[in-house]
Amino acid sequence: xxxxxxxxxxxxxxxxxxxxxxxDTDLLAQHVAKGVDAGPGGVFIGCGTGEFHAIDPAExxxxxxxxxxxxxxxxxxxxxxxxxxxxxKAFARAAAEAGADGLLLLPPYLVEMPQAGLVAYTREVxxxxxxxxxxxxxxxxxxxxxxxxxxxxxxxxxxxxxGTGDLDQVARIVRAVTDALEPTGKPFQFFNGLPTAxxxxxxxxxxxxxxxxxxxxxxxxxxxxxxxxSLESGDEALTAALLREFFHPLVRLRDTVPxxxxxxxxxxxxxxxxxAGPVRPPLVDAAARDVExxxxxxxxxxxxxxxxxxxxxxx
Numbered sequence: 001x002x003x004x005x006x007x008x009x010x011x012x013x014x015x016x017x018x019x020x021x022x023x024d025t026d027l028l029a030q031h032v033a034k035g036v037d038a039g040p041g042g043v044f045i046g047c048g049t050g051e052f053h054a055i056d057p058a059e060x061x062x063x064x065x066x067x068x069x070x071x072x073x074x075x076x077x078x079x080x081x082x083x084x085x086x087x088x089k090a091f092a093r094a095a096a097e098a099g100a101d102g103l104l105l106l107p108p109y110l111v112e113m114p115q116a117g118l119v120a121y122t123r124e125v126x127x128x129x130x131x132x133x134x135x136x137x138x139x140x141x142x143x144x145x146x147x148x149x150x151x152x153x154x155x156x157x158x159x160x161x162x163g164t165g166d167l168d169q170v171a172r173i174v175r176a177v178t179d180a181l182e183p184t185g186k187p188f189q190f191f192n193g194l195p196t197a198x199x200x201x202x203x204x205x206x207x208x209x210x211x212x213x214x215x216x217x218x219x220x221x222x223x224x225x226x227x228x229x230s231l232e233s234g235d236e237a238l239t240a241a242l243l244r245e246f247f248h249p250l251v252r253l254r255d256t257v258p259x260x261x262x263x264x265x266x267x268x269x270x271x272x273x274x275x276a277g278p279v280r281p282p283l284v285d286a287a288a289r290d291v292e293x294x295x296x297x298x299x300x301x302x303x304x305x306x307x308x309x310x311x312x313x314x315x
Contacts, residue, residue, distance in 0.1 A: 008041030009228045011217045012049040017277040032070045038221035047080040054280035057094040064098035082106025088125045096129040103133045107141035115147040126156045138163030145176040152177045161191035171207040195261040198247045219268030223301045246301030259283035
C-alpha cells in the first residue's frame with residue numbers, strides 16, 4: 001500500500017509497564033493521546049524508545065492496537081520489527097494484524113553480515129506484509145551506497161533512517177538513492193535517527209535530511225515542537241538557546257549511564273503526569289539524583305521557551 005509522507009516532529013512513545021512488569025494499556029493510551037493531541041507528524045510505537053528489545057510479538061500487537069485506536073487515523077502509526085529473521089517476521093505480522101500503517105525495520109540479531117545478507121533480510125521481512133517499510137541504518141545493519149540503493153528500489157521500502165552519525169557516508173547514500181529513484185518518481189524519505197536527534201539535526205539538514213525522531217516529544221512536546229519550528233523558520237537564536245539550555249545538558253545526562261536514552265524518557269513521562277513505570281532489564285531506571293537533574297533541565301528549557309514567547313509578544 002502507498003505510504004503517506006511523514007512530516008513534522010515524529011513521536012516515539014514509551015511503553016508504560018506496571019510494577020509487575022506488564023504492559024499498562026490504559027496508561028499507554030493516555031500517553032499516546034497526550035502526544036498526538038500535541039501535533040506530531042507520525043507515531044512510531046514499540047520502537048527503540050518503546051523498549052522493542054524487551055517485548056514479544058503478542059505484546060507488540062497489543063501496544064500497536066492500543067496506539068492505532070487512540071490515534072484514529074490522524075497521523076500514520078509505524079511499529080518496530082527486527083531481531084532474528086523469524087522474530088522480525090513475527091513482529092511484522094503482529095503489527096499488520098493490529099492495524100499499523102508501516103514498519104520501522106530495526107537491525108537483525110547482532111551478527112556480522114555481508115551486504116547481500118542485509119539486503120536479503122530486508123527483502124524477506126518486507127515480503128510478509130503489505131506495509132511500507134523504513135530501514136534503520138545502525139549498529140550491525142550498516143548499508144553501503146549500493147545496498148541502500150538496492151533496498152530503496154524494493155516496492156515497499158519508503159524510507160531510510162540513520163543512527164550511525166556517519167555524515168560522510170549518509171550524504172553519499174542520500175545522493176545515490178535520490179539519483180537512482182528520480183527516474184521512477186518513487187517517493188522516498190530520509191530520517192535522522194540518532195538518540196536525542198535534535199543535537200545533530202543542523203548537520204543532517206545540511207545534507208538534505210529534514211526528518212528526525214524526537215524522544216523529547218514523549219515528555220516535553222512543546223520543547224520538541226519549538227526546536228523544530230526554530231529550524232524551519234531559521235530562528236538561530238532560539239535554536240541555539242534550546243540546544244545550550246536543554247538539549248545539550250540532556251545529552252550530557254543521558255551519556256552518564258548506558259540505556260538512559262530510554263530510562264530518562266520514561267522518567268520524563270512520569271514527571272509530566274503519566275506513570276510510565278519501570279524499564280525492563282537489561283536497562284535500569286534513572287537514579288533519583290538524575291531525575292532531579294532532569295527536572296532542572298526541563299525547567300531551563302521551558303524558561304527559554306517562555307522568554308522567546310514573551311519577546312515575540314512584545315514585537
